[in-house]
Amino acid sequence: MTDTPLVLFAEFTDLDPEPARELLAERGIRTEEMRFTAAGEVELEQRRAIGIIAGYSTINAELIDQFSDLGIIAASSNGTNMIDVEHAVSRGVWVTNVGHAATDEVAVHTLALALALLRELPEMTRTAAAGGWTDDLPVTPRRVSSLTLGLIGYGRIGALVARFARPIFGRVIAYDPFRPPADEYAEAVSLAEVLETSDVVSLHLPLTSETEGMIGATEIDRMRDQAILLNVSRGELVDLEACRKALDDRKLAGVGFDVLVGEPPAADDPLRTHPRAIVTPHAAFLSDAALRSYEIDPASYIADWFTTGEPRACVVGRPAR
Structure with a gap:
């Protein structure tokens, strides 16, 4: 068991995870892909994760409630309909998107x-x-x-x-x-x-x-x-x-x-x-510059929150102080 802060990728999508991994590693944060038990629950050793980089999979209230130290969910998309933003905020969890990326x-x-x-x-x-x-x-x-x-x-x-x-x-x-x-x-x-x-x-x-x-x-x-x-x-x-x-x-x-x-x-x-x-195949967002933003921005907002207590931009769910 390690005390190093952990951020989970909800899943690996078509985006390259390495830029996010490198940025978070520079802040002393390790990263893993979210793993589940046969019963469909997050593995016990991952439940103290402080952040989640969300892709396409559902981040609902049941999933959010499995984490004891979760502080931020950063979507790697503009849309956040796959996240229960209201429930996350009620649990004191920030939610961001990549609204500026594309x-x-x-x-x-x-x-x-x-x-x-x-x-x-x-x-x-x-x-x-x-x-x-x-x-x-x-x-x-x-x-x-x-x-x-x-x-x-x-x-x-x-x-x-x-x-x-x-x-x-x-x-x-x-x-x-x-x-x-x-x-x-x-x-x-x-x-x-x-x-x-x-x-x-x-x-x-x-x-x-x-x-x-x-x-x-x-x-x-x-x-x-x-x-x-x-x-x-x-x-x-x-x-x-x-x-x-x-x-x-x-x-x-x-x-x-x-x-x-x-x-x-x-x-x-x-x-x-x-x-x-x-x-067109859901490609309106696509460019070389936009891809770089989609790959790095979610991690940068997590790093902001980890360092200062809040992400600097693209907040769609802000917990009450």
């Missing part, structure tokens, strides 16, 4: 999806690949500067999308009941106005019990005919079956999704190959 990447990816669909790039590339040329195009793109972009959610990513998009679109509007836009890039409007007047609707929301399934058949029916729906947040925000039907019925002109439900989705999921869908 803001630029996700905003650029959003705009790329929007422009690719509006400029009919999937149809144009299919035409060229089939041997056709200009006169063979079955569609004519709309002029983007005459269109309205509607954002649902105006946090860091939504606001940056608005800043990037404002010189390109004719109008940018946004709905966020908690952080309505107060800048020159987007107009604050109601959810109804976003749905009913936008040519492109883009979702920038966390997954919560309130937002799950918020875009379903009823909401799609309220959208403009031939509108485009984008989702780079969480797949569960959208009723995918309703989206497929709206695409097939040509209610929606297209969808641009970086996320689906149950990732990875089934290999034969019809949205993967739908002619008017662009689906």
